[in-house]
Amino acid sequence: MSSSTDAMASPCSHDQFDEPDRGTVLNYIFQAASDDELSIFKELVTIILDNGRGRPKEAIEELRVEDVGQLEGFSALHIAASKGSLEVCRYLVEELLVDVDLVDKEGRTPLLFATYHNGGTAEYLLDHGANQDKADHDGSTLLHYAAELGNCEMVELLLAKGAYVDPVSACGTPLHVAAGKGHYGAMKILLDHNADYNKMVNGVTPLIVATDAKSMKCIKLLVKAGANLKEAAAYTTLHAEKVVSDYFLNCIMEDVDANRDVPFDGPMLKREIVTSGLISRGSNSLKNKDYVVAAKLYSKAMVLDPDDAVLFSDRSLCWLQLGDGKTALLDANRCRKMRPHWPKACHRQGEALMLLKDYEGASERFWDGLKLDPVDTDIEDALRISECHFVLSSMPMPSCHIPT
Numbered sequence: 001m002s003s004s005t006d007a008m009a010s011p012c013s014h015d016q017f018d019e020p021d022r023g024t025v026l027n028y029i030f031q032a033a034s035d036d037e038l039s040i041f042k043e044l045v046t047i048i049l050d051n052g053r054g055r056p057k058e059a060i061e062e063l064r065v066e067d068v069g070q071l072e073g074f075s076a077l078h079i080a081a082s083k084g085s086l087e088v089c090r091y092l093v094e095e096l097l098v099d100v101d102l103v104d105k106e107g108r109t110p111l112l113f114a115t116y117h118n119g120g121t122a123e124y125l126l127d128h129g130a131n132q133d134k135a136d137h138d139g140s141t142l143l144h145y146a147a148e149l150g151n152c153e154m155v156e157l158l159l160a161k162g163a164y165v166d167p168v169s170a171c172g173t174p175l176h177v178a179a180g181k182g183h184y185g186a187m188k189i190l191l192d193h194n195a196d197y198n199k200m201v202n203g204v205t206p207l208i209v210a211t212d213a214k215s216m217k218c219i220k221l222l223v224k225a226g227a228n229l230k231e232a233a234a235y236t237t238l239h240a241e242k243v244v245s246d247y248f249l250n251c252i253m254e255d256v257d258a259n260r261d262v263p264f265d266g267p268m269l270k271r272e273i274v275t276s277g278l279i280s281r282g283s284n285s286l287k288n289k290d291y292v293v294a295a296k297l298y299s300k301a302m303v304l305d306p307d308d309a310v311l312f313s314d315r316s317l318c319w320l321q322l323g324d325g326k327t328a329l330l331d332a333n334r335c336r337k338m339r340p341h342w343p344k345a346c347h348r349q350g351e352a353l354m355l356l357k358d359y360e361g362a363s364e365r366f367w368d369g370l371k372l373d374p375v376d377t378d379i380e381d382a383l384r385i386s387e388c389h390f391v392l393s394s395m396p397m398p399s400c401h402i403p404t
Contacts, residue, residue: 025049026063033076036085041076045096057096064104073104081121082113089121093128100130107137115142115154123157132163139169147174147190150183155190165195172201172209179206179222182215187222197227278304282314291318309338309345316348325355343373350382359390 025048032041049059065074077098080088089110092098101109111130114122126132135141143163146154155174159165166173171180175195178186187206191197197206207227210218223229282297295318298311305311312335319328329352336345346369353362366383370376 026065029060029063029076030065030074030079033080033085033088034083036080036083036087038087038091041088042091045076057098060092060096061098061102073106075102075104075110077102077110078104078108078113081110081125082116084114084121086121086124089124093125100125100128101134103136107135109134109142112136112142112145115146115151115158116149122154126157126161132158132161133167135167135169139167140171141167141169141174143167143174144169144171144177147178147183147186148181150178150181150186152185152189155186159189159193165190165193166199168199168201170202172204173199173206175199175206176201176204176209179210179215179218180213182210182213182218184215184217184221187218191221191225197222197225279311279314286314286318289321291321294318295322307338309335309342312338313344313348316352320348320351320355323355325352328352328355341372343369343376343379345369346372347376347379347382350379350386354382354386354389357389357393359386359393362386363390 025044029041029044029049032038032044045056045060049056049063053059060076063076065072075098077089077092077100079085080092093100101111103109109130111122111125111132111134114125132143133141141163143155143158143165144167146158166175171177173195175187175190175197176199178190199205204212205228207219207222207229210222278297278301282294282301285291285294285297295315298315298318302308302311302315312331316328316331316335319325319331329349332345332348332352335342336349339345346365350362350365350369353359353365363383363386366379366386369379370383373379
């Protein structure tokens with residue numbers, strides 16, 4: 001393209017361009033469209049391009065960028081719309097009646113590029129029949145592109161003009177796209193227009209995408225909207241790297257620790273989060289003998305589900321491995337109180353008492369456990385050891401006589 005307006009005026013002179021080169025005409029026309037030089041643009045189209053045939057609409061619609069690349073197949077309306085050339089857009093749409101939804105090689109309309117670059121021409125095209133839901137060859141709609149940019153004004157405009165809020169492309173819905181880019185504002189607008197925050201596309205929800213993007217604000221926004229925490233926690237535990245899982249769980253726990261209003265309504269939802277995230281991580285730490293980390297994870301899980309006896313049993317085991325008999329016994333007693341007929345609760349009490357050298361008390365707890373499960377060999381072995389210790393501890397110490 002020529003870069004000067006003066007250079008574009010010369011093709012309108014018949015004595016200089018009796019048979020103008022098509023490539024030259026294309027460059028001049030597109031430059032005039034880009035610069036919103038309406039008078040020059042009209043002359044180029046009607047006098048040179050159409051050459052007096054009376055078919056300027058067909059001539060300008062057929063004129064496309066021929067270079068291979070991102071602009072291949074661009075029409076003059078694409079150029080004018082993307083550059084904010086409103087006067088040229090009006091001439092093309094209202095006078096020549098050019099198809100407002102012309103597509104380039106990738107199936108992209110002028111409105112899409114107006115969405116990217118210029119709100120004024122975007123609103124004009126929408127007011128003159130442009131399809132706000134038109135998708136390109138990859139299935140991405142204008143709302144996808146606006147969400148990707150985080151262009152809140154354009155997202156609002158498209159939705160106000162009736163754009164469908166949940167179109168699906170290979171990238172998911174616009175909410176997926178905005179979440180992946182961490183665009184809180186665009187997400188808020190989409191959610192306010194009832195975007196589906198639990199929409200699963202390619203195995204992921206917007207919450208999972210926000211988690212992968214490590215966007216704390218977006219994660220919290222989706223959680224408060226009611227996003228399915230079970231799926232996100234399961235995904236981060238099973239499919240994502242440990243750091244991502246940490247990030248998701250820490251975002252959730254930050255609100256819990258601060259006693260904020262987090263929508264963990266219902267014990268089932270709480271249990272699902274704990275099972276999918278914190279307990280799984282705590283169990284892994286326990287297997288790796290990282291008892292301090294495991295205890296911390298179980299402690300956080302208890303905030304979400306304080307009535308889970310298994311959590312107290314597992315944390316009691318952590319304290320046992322760390323040599324803290326008193327704290328281990330406290331957790332074991334809580335566990336036994338919650339599930340008085342669970343043999344493992346009795347076992348944990350006995351182990352804690354053994355560490356505290358209360359062998360008689362340990363024997364009693366192991367007996368309780370063995371009564372509940374007579375075939376539990378671990379409890380049976382523990383009982384035998386505790387009784388031996390009790391007998392030995394009850395025997396009088398021999399007196400030593402040192403000869404003089």
